[in-house]
Each structure stands twice: as C-alpha cells, then as structure tokens.
Amino acid sequence: MLKPKNKSSNRDKPAPGFIKRLRARINRGDSWLTYDLANLVPGGKIDDELLEELETRLLTADVGVEATEEIMAGLRKSLNRNELKDASAVVDALRTAMLEILAPCEAPLQVGTEHRPWTILFVGVNGAGKTTTLGKLASRLKSDGLSTMLAAGDTFRAAAVEQLRVWGERNQVPVVSQGTGADPAAVIFDAMDSAKARNIDVLLADTAGRLQSQTGLMDELKKIVRVIRKSDASAPHEVLLVLDAGIGQNALSQARQFHEAVGVTGLVLTKLDGTAKGGVVLNIARAMKLPIRFIGIGEKAEDLDIFRAADFVDALLGAGSDPS
Numbered sequence: 001m002l003k004p005k006n007k008s009s010n011r012d013k014p015a016p017g018f019i020k021r022l023r024a025r026i027n028r029g030d031s032w033l034t035y036d037l038a039n040l041v042p043g044g045k046i047d048d049e050l051l052e053e054l055e056t057r058l059l060t061a062d063v064g065v066e067a068t069e070e071i072m073a074g075l076r077k078s079l080n081r082n083e084l085k086d087a088s089a090v091v092d093a094l095r096t097a098m099l100e101i102l103a104p105c106e107a108p109l110q111v112g113t114e115h116r117p118w119t120i121l122f123v124g125v126n127g128a129g130k131t132t133t134l135g136k137l138a139s140r141l142k143s144d145g146l147s148t149m150l151a152a153g154d155t156f157r158a159a160a161v162e163q164l165r166v167w168g169e170r171n172q173v174p175v176v177s178q179g180t181g182a183d184p185a186a187v188i189f190d191a192m193d194s195a196k197a198r199n200i201d202v203l204l205a206d207t208a209g210r211l212q213s214q215t216g217l218m219d220e221l222k223k224i225v226r227v228i229r230k231s232d233a234s235a236p237h238e239v240l241l242v243l244d245a246g247i248g249q250n251a252l253s254q255a256r257q258f259h260e261a262v263g264v265t266g267l268v269l270t271k272l273d274g275t276a277k278g279g280v281v282l283n284i285a286r287a288m289k290l291p292i293r294f295i296g297i298g299e300k301a302e303d304l305d306i307f308r309a310a311d312f313v314d315a316l317l318g319a320g321s322d323p324s
Helices: 018-027 048-060 065-080 087-105 130-143 158-171 184-197 215-231 250-262 280-288 309-317
Strands: 118-123 148-151 202-205 238-244 266-270 292-296 304-306
Touching: 018 309, 048 065, 048 087, 065 087, 065 280, 087 280, 087 309, 118 130, 118 215, 118 250, 130 148, 130 158, 130 202, 130 238, 130 266, 130 292, 130 304, 148 158, 148 184, 184 202, 184 215, 215 250, 238 250, 250 280, 266 280, 280 292
Parallel strands: 118 202, 118 238, 148 202, 238 266, 266 292
Antiparallel strands: 292 304
C-alpha cells in the first residue's frame, strides 16, 4: 500500500476535536441511550424491565431488529449470569456488544501502488452528500501528499459540476468535466486517460444521484463501471457508497442494492450531525459487513474522518473522557 509522502498525515489519530464534535452531534449533549439509566434502576436493580426499555431505545434509534436482537441476547446472558450489577456494568456490556458488531467494519481507505490512477468511484442516492464527500476526500489525499484529479461524472446537474469545480479550486486539483447532459461514462473515461498522462495518483469520480429502485439509472451505473474497465481492467479500485445516516432503515436497502449492482467496497456515512441517534450504522454493519471508510458530521473538510469503531461507540454511549 502507498505510504503517505507527508509522514505527519498518517491519520492514525482523529482530527483535532472530531470525537468531541461527533459525540455532541450524535447525543445532542447527553447520550440518547444511557443518559437517564440511573433513573431507570432505582436501588441499583437490573432486571428484564430495564432491558426491555433498552431494547425499545435501540429499535427507535434505527439500530434494526436483527442487530438489536443480537445486542439484547448478549445483555440477557450477562443478566442471567449475574454480571450486570449496576448501571455502569450495563453500559460496559452495551459497549462490548456494539463493538463486536462494528469492529470488523473498521477498515480505513488504502491507496495501492500497483495502479495509476487509483480510481475511486462515488455512488449513492440524491442528497446523500457524494460531491461534498468527494471534495473532502480530495483535501485529505492532498494533505497526505498524493496528487489527485476529480471527474465530474454527475452530468445531469450543472450545479454538481460547478460544486466539484469549487472543490477543485479550493484544493488546487484539476477537474475533468463536460457539458450538462454529457455521457457520464465518457467523462470518467476521459478523466482516466488524462490522469494517466499526468501520472496522477488518485482519480475521484463523481456520479449522479439515483434511487436504488431506478432500474435504468442503476444500469447506467453498471455501464460506467464497464467503460472504466476499458481504460483499466482493474478499475474502479474502490467503489464508495455514500449514505445519509439520517434516513433510517432505507439506508440498508440502498446499501444492498448498490452493492448488488456495482460491488461496493466501502461505505461513507454522512450527516451524522443531522441525526440524534446514529444507530443505523450498527444495522448496516451487521447486515452488510462492508468496510466503513469514513463518517461525516458537517460540511467542512475537517468534518470527514476515518471510522473508528471504539470512538463511535463511545460517542453513542457518551462514554470515555472528554476529548479535545
């Protein structure tokens, strides 16, 4: 795997303040799951009634039926073994159960050395934040010392092309685009040729938003992949599905159908600042077991960071020390 040219940007640690902002935006100050747990256990009694309340909270937070059942099964076993002595023990058991679901999906994006350009295709529905995420990732890659090019494959919206150009200017990276209504596959194919000629490290290719139920547009996405492979049989080297974390159970349907269509290799969960829950991440992780590359909590470049399972669970539970 390619080592970043800038040794100070290995991204092993979260961006400054990211965890604190994540925690505040998911929990809106207090944990949606455990903030009043002490009030639910008068006298310190942990019983089935408390677990039923926790189960209800998980379900209403979009954790999903299957993931909730898995978490609750572990908690009930702990209760039967008399391991849940107090509220703190319940929180610890919740944390362990959530980490078991999320930890296997913690897999930061890696840019390989064997192909140039390393092509990343962004897919998802309208409004999920694909173009914004692409621009943020361009900023990260540049800070890691990688040369980057952007391909404006969303040719249906003039605003999308303009938005990508703004990100290109902001990051001082080239953008390949054509007129509104141009063939998106041709735009990305041309961008790959241009990136090869300029020895660009990474090509980030945008696509138009499309609902997973729109068969014709999903077929067009498959065509884009086929055309990309005419330029490089190994490409795209990464297919990032950008999901709005605030849309609930529909996010799982999107993940399944986009994965079936184009073989998603990684997920980006955006708009966690727009939801007070964040439980859908657990639902998707359990059902899909796809790598979660990044999570986003806002519009600025620094509001995109690597997904770290332990940090995310601590943000959900409001646990751990207060990070700077």
